[in-house]
Amino acid sequence: MRKTKSIIQGIAAPLPESDIDTDAILPAQFLLLLEKKGMGKYLFHERRKPGATPRFVLDAPEYHGAKIIVGGPKFGIGSSREHAVWALADFGIECVIAPSFGDIFYANCFKNGVLPIALDDSQHAELMIAANRATEFIVNIEWRELSYGQKKSVSFDLDGRRQRAFLEGLDEIEQVRAEDGHSIRAFEKTHRIAAPWLHLSKQQLCTFENVEANNGNDVTGKASA
Amino acid sequence: MVFKMAGQTLYDKVWDAHVVRTYATGEALLYIDRHLVQEVSSPQAFTGLATRGLSLHRPEAHIAVADHAVPTDRDPLSLREGLAAKQIARLEDNARRHGLPYIPTNDDRHGIVHIIGPELGFTLPGATLVCGDSHTSTHGAFGALSFGIGTSECEMVFATQTLLQRKQKRLRVLINGELCEGVSTKDVILAVIRKIGVAGGQNHAIEFAGPGVRALSMEARMTLCNMAIEAGSRIGMIAPDETTFEYLQNRPLAPKGALWSQAVTAWRELQSDPDAEFDDEVTLSAGEITPHVSWGTTPAQCAPISETIPDPSAEQELDRRAQMVKSLKYMDLKPGTPLSEIEIDTVFVGSCTNGRIEDLRRTARVLKGKRVAPGVRALVVPGSAKVRADAENEGLDRIFKDAGFEWRRAGCSMCVAMNNDRLNPGERCASTSNRNFEGRQGPEGRTHLMSPEMAAAAAITGRLSDVRILMNGR
Numbered sequence A: 001m002r003k004t005k006s007i008i009q010g011i012a013a014p015l016p017e018s019d020i021d022t023d024a025i026l027p028a029q030f031l032l033l034l035e036k037k038g039m040g041k042y043l044f045h046e047r048r049k050p051g052a053t054p055r056f057v058l059d060a061p062e063y064h065g066a067k068i069i070v071g072g073p074k075f076g077i078g079s080s081r082e083h084a085v086w087a088l089a090d091f092g093i094e095c096v097i098a099p100s101f102g103d104i105f106y107a108n109c110f111k112n113g114v115l116p117i118a119l120d121d122s123q124h125a126e127l128m129i130a131a132n133r134a135t136e137f138i139v140n141i142e143w144r145e146l147s148y149g150q151k152k153s154v155s156f157d158l159d160g161r162r163q164r165a166f167l168e169g170l171d172e173i174e175q176v177r178a179e180d181g182h183s184i185r186a187f188e189k190t191h192r193i194a195a196p197w198l199h200l201s202k203q204q205l206c207t208f209e210n211v212e213a214n215n216g217n218d219v220t221g222k223a224s225a
Numbered sequence B: 001m002v003f004k005m006a007g008q009t010l011y012d013k014v015w016d017a018h019v020v021r022t023y024a025t026g027e028a029l030l031y032i033d034r035h036l037v038q039e040v041s042s043p044q045a046f047t048g049l050a051t052r053g054l055s056l057h058r059p060e061a062h063i064a065v066a067d068h069a070v071p072t073d074r075d076p077l078s079l080r081e082g083l084a085a086k087q088i089a090r091l092e093d094n095a096r097r098h099g100l101p102y103i104p105t106n107d108d109r110h111g112i113v114h115i116i117g118p119e120l121g122f123t124l125p126g127a128t129l130v131c132g133d134s135h136t137s138t139h140g141a142f143g144a145l146s147f148g149i150g151t152s153e154c155e156m157v158f159a160t161q162t163l164l165q166r167k168q169k170r171l172r173v174l175i176n177g178e179l180c181e182g183v184s185t186k187d188v189i190l191a192v193i194r195k196i197g198v199a200g201g202q203n204h205a206i207e208f209a210g211p212g213v214r215a216l217s218m219e220a221r222m223t224l225c226n227m228a229i230e231a232g233s234r235i236g237m238i239a240p241d242e243t244t245f246e247y248l249q250n251r252p253l254a255p256k257g258a259l260w261s262q263a264v265t266a267w268r269e270l271q272s273d274p275d276a277e278f279d280d281e282v283t284l285s286a287g288e289i290t291p292h293v294s295w296g297t298t299p300a301q302c303a304p305i306s307e308t309i310p311d312p313s314a315e316q317e318l319d320r321r322a323q324m325v326k327s328l329k330y331m332d333l334k335p336g337t338p339l340s341e342i343e344i345d346t347v348f349v350g351s352c353t354n355g356r357i358e359d360l361r362r363t364a365r366v367l368k369g370k371r372v373a374p375g376v377r378a379l380v381v382p383g384s385a386k387v388r389a390d391a392e393n394e395g396l397d398r399i400f401k402d403a404g405f406e407w408r409r410a411g412c413s414m415c416v417a418m419n420n421d422r423l424n425p426g427e428r429c430a431s432t433s434n435r436n437f438e439g440r441q442g443p444e445g446r447t448h449l450m451s452p453e454m455a456a457a458a459a460i461t462g463r464l465s466d467v468r469i470l471m472n473g474r
């Protein structure tokens, strides 16, 4: 189980640029890290170097503790690195609002309790203005509504399963293993008859490390760097 | 088999054959035949698996290899200290613990995931294949349904051999005619991205089709599909044909004997039906495409080499104008400058886009008997140990070395700048890789994307140059 979450409330920080790629969100040198935790300090590393001018929005005092980013179109394009989302989450960002997202980034957000909200241009423009004033937003995941100040709320789309994942803290892997384990095994049987060449055997793979033709025991010892 | 319904696209056919079940939300549980595992996107997935106390659903569906962080200037086994060594050791360790087929860094099958998958015959038509790397679209060149995934999805594949996926719309990119001399599929894909933009293919599975695609070798097709993701599509596919079968036959992991014939019969069905419907279509005439280079910080910011740097003030769309200003500032370029006057100091030939033997051959053809311009650092990094060995057998390494190139070992190298192969701040690189994002090849480094032959031309002249002019001596 993950933590359940139904409300995200916090300052929204504006990042009014299009095509913010995942290389910018988390540069490659930090991909060597082996844990998810602790990536937040490297978020937007190149832009947050000491003395950077203008000061990066997340480092400006009025945006201290921001939980929401209002970004430009095509937010999170490029590399599939989930590290970009880990960095956002570890930094404390729980929600990213943009007109559009990179596909893989969008999917990665949901796996880490970060809510990506895609809005049309006019709604997005209004939120960008509000974010420019360091406004506090309230995102209600249950109602699929976002509100701030005296403004009436803006509703957003959220797939039912993904919404439930937030509200109930459901975990995809647990869910599929519990509910669909049977169907997967049944599928494998028929699939193997339909396309037997797709099923690699230990025999075929025995020239690779860790695979032994007969019983699959560990046969390492060749190289260890 | 499910492959035989009328009115379906190639994507529909492979998709349908892998749906375990569909949910009320419209999502499907998609069965994943094969998974390539690398060192960067997998450690946290293995940790997740361990936390759950789970083992792999099917260890034989995976192959693990380290490519991103490996050094290319020395024997990778000599690397013992530092984060990269740790990350590679972690992959080895995880593979051992889970009985996952593993290719060590000193193995003659080692290389970049997207190069070795096809080389081994691990990549097959009609298969679903994933990897924690966005350029997994490459394998679609074989008619596989392949796409890049995040680390959590890697964990899902380890644990269940499935993924929850929503079906994509279908976009056909039709390429008519044939490419002219000096023009390659790198130019075609840059032209496509320039035309439809970096999000033009978003939520779509691309199928590249038409006579211009049929005429291509497998390696050229892979370059095309590799960069589908730069147009926003996780998926780029090409229907398999004789060229595909010829490439695959006798590959180590390809089916053999009767199973091979049975497979080829099934693979012949993997064509979009004549009455199949696409949600969108883009047509290009190959004969009109000329060598392209990128000038900005997204792959869509590119142009034919004969053009000049565009003027942001002429751009009507505000977002795009702001982005152009930002890109040009980062790239330190002025509107109106002819692209062929831009001087470079570094040349990188390699990556999963252009690190195959044909790429090296085409580069070497331009370089033969010539020298790298004074002051230019040039490196060629074969995409796999096999590419490197084949190139050495053909004597290509000599041509590169005689021209003044560094001849490296296989790896991602300066495509991603995770090892020591990176640009210094302010350096400008003619690169055959796929991304020109800010800092992609090293903090504050500047990247110009282009084809291998164009990179060779840039190496010789020390500036971005039209390889056709160089070769014709005009």
Ligand code: SF4
Residues within 6 Å of the ligand: B067, B068, B112, B113, B114, B133, B135, B351, B352, B353, B411, B412, B415, B416, B433, B434
């Ligand atoms: S060569 Fe570059 S794009 Fe390809 S897998 Fe390696 S890092 Fe990714």
